[in-house]
Amino acid sequence: MENIEKQVREEARKLLSEKKVDALVGYEQGTLPYQAAPCIITEPEEADRLVWNPFCSVNLAKYVHDLIFQHRQSQTRTKPEDRTKKVVGIVARGCTTRSIVIHLQERQYERDEVVIIGVPCTGYIAKRKLFRALDGAEPLSCVVEGDTLKVESAAGSKSIPIKEILSDSCLTCRYNNPVISDINVGEPAPPMNPDGEYDDVDAFENLPTDERWAYFTKEMDKCIRCYACRNTCPSCYCKVCFVEQSQPRWVGVSVDESDTQVFQIMRIFHQAGRCVDCGSCVEVCPMGVDLRKFLKKLDKDGFDLFEHRAGESLEDPPPLGAFSTYDKEDFIFEP
């Protein structure tokens, strides 16, 4: 871990001092001991701010898109021939690189506008699980020692095996090593347990219809429509999201629970073939809505119907951006 961190800083410094990138997105120590926050650095001296540890949770690909688009926006009044490109570097684990693949496939930016420092990943700590392990006590300091996390809290000190508090997305991750990269640091990480990937979805599918609806409504009732899930999602980069569109107004903003359900159905549906299961939405959700249960279903169907795994490779087009005459059509109603 420390070794990877050192190498990440080294590579970042090199990229910035050789001017190969204009800005670099990585993680830095957050304001709380159990937090690593996204950071954007532009000077080689700042490379020492970067960290790499199991608290690095949110998917950074979103920031690459944001930076590139902000830069483009700032040039709308520049003559086309005078416009410049900015290159963004990024510290990326498996899921982050898959999100970049999606951006590239959807022609958001060119491959030469991003420099990827690929990092092997052994999973990140889900904050909710950490708090559960501490019975809700606020951690005052956290130290990673090999496979355990030593936590000091008001309730005393405790050692927690990291494996027990990893995010659900990480436990069944299929791509914990980068799928594309320009620079690789560290040795490839050992595989997680992708075989159990759809166990949750399978179990849910087998419940009676009304129980599934009851679970869906119970989860969506928690949602306060803060849109943090959308804001953190690298696949949610639309300039104007449907939830803010007012001509026509797609989804109401009343307290009627159906409005929230419709918002969720549509946001989740927009991730069909595009959700890389990085778990960022679940991680940032203040209300602990079980979004993964529903997003994972799309992932499962994407593979089942179109043999597609989101962001797996640049050559494999997004399933809803393609079609085949031989697509399954067993759902078509024949009277």
Place this chain on the structure above:
Amino acid sequence: MTENKANENWEPKIVAFVCNWCTYAGADLAGISRIQYPPNVRLIRLPCSGRVNPFYVVKALQEGADGVLVSGCHPGECHYLTGNLSARRKFAILKRFLSYIGIEADRTMFTWVSASEGEKFANVIKGVTERVKALGPATKMIKTL
């Protein structure tokens, strides 16, 4: 649209999104051939089944439709060549997803009816109406405010 739901004379309301070139023409054919079909369906004509935003289906359910039908040209016969092929992918996922979250599968139906299939159009409407009747009035995800 919440009126008369508990009534025993309840009749389902079904919204059908149909394409201009095949299914709508098929409905016309059913009409001029005087083929009877249940009056429960409200047709909305769109250029192509590929134009049907999955949101339309979800919205129709939210606004109180008891069933939604989407119908276009048969694969390979799309007026715009491939509109229905991309529609097929979207709706394969949408149908599975809606039934996964607990909305009865029979409330969202997808089919193909060509311009020469007036008979089939009538049968589709009959079939869909029967299925939705069997489910009873829609109660989930309906906007009441």
